[in-house]
Amino acid sequence: MDQTLHQRPAIELDGVHVTLPSRAGAIAILRGIDLIVPSGEAVAVVGPSGSGKSTLLMVIAGLERATAGKVAVAGADLGTLDEDGLARLRAAKIGIVFQSFHLVPTMTAIENVALPMEFLDQDGAFAIARASLDDVGLSHRESHFPGQLSGGEQQRVAIARALSTKPALILADEPTGNLDLATGAQVMDLLFTLKERTGATLLLITHDSELAKRCDRTVSLADGQIVKGGAKRA
Structure with missing residues (x-):
């Protein structure tokens, strides 16, 4: 059987809009986003401040609802899921690494x-967590609190947490x-290494052109729209 018949893309966005209310009236944050990211691809999202990059990530993560359009992640239509369903999907399929840990x-x-x-009632959570901390070189810091860790160490803990469930995305x-x-x-070397090891799909928001070059494709946003790199790929 042709694998493309049953292997869904990791991310499918079709005509996605996000409009938020304000005192001055409705503000269009995303305006008609069409994007397909095949499983296993690394995609960089770039663009000026206010272009909608973080909102795009929040929509894909199910942390922000699309006002219009379809959002499908790991084969699941996010529009059909309630908040509990979205939380379970994130816990099982999506690893998120934020700037602020x-x-x-x-x-x-x-x-x-x-x-x-x-959260997923997974057996052996602490044994897996210990192995994940070892993967990021922090097994000796497992009993330390975030305030006792450097910024780089905190971000490595965040990466270990994001990848502990072996997420698809x-x-x-x-x-x-x-x-x-x-x-x-060092943190990005680690993230790319672990992504390759697990075969996960990576969507990276960055202002760093050198980091973007390490990805398979760069998608450029401006004023809530994709202006480059959004072409659908087989």
Whole structure:
């Protein structure tokens, strides 16, 4: 059988709009986004501030609802899922790495990494979390709290958490934005290495042209629309 008949793309956006209310009237954040990302591809999303990059990621993650259009991720139509369904999809299929780490400050490194697996009632959550911390070179820091870790270490914990469930899709929003140049380079080397090892799809929001070049394709946004790189690929 032709594999394309049953292997759905990791991301399918069809005519996606996001419009938010404001005192001055409705503001169009995304305006008719069409995008297909095949499984296993690494895609960089670039564009000026305010172009809609982070909103695009939030829509793909199911953290922001599209006002119009269809959003499908890992074969699931996000428009048909309630908040609980979206949360379970994120926990099982999507790993998210934010610029500001988003670690729970009252939890140790290993507890932070185990969190999505505990949400899924997954057996052996702490054993997997320990192995994930080892993958990012932080097994010796498992009992430390985020406030006791450097920025680079916190981002590596965030990556370990994002990849602990072996997600089909990794979403990374300026993951080196709060790190110095050398630490940021180490973090991205790690992220790309783990992406290749797991075969996951990667959508990376970045302002760094060198990072974008490491991806298979670059999608450029401006004023809520794709202006380059959005062509559908087989």
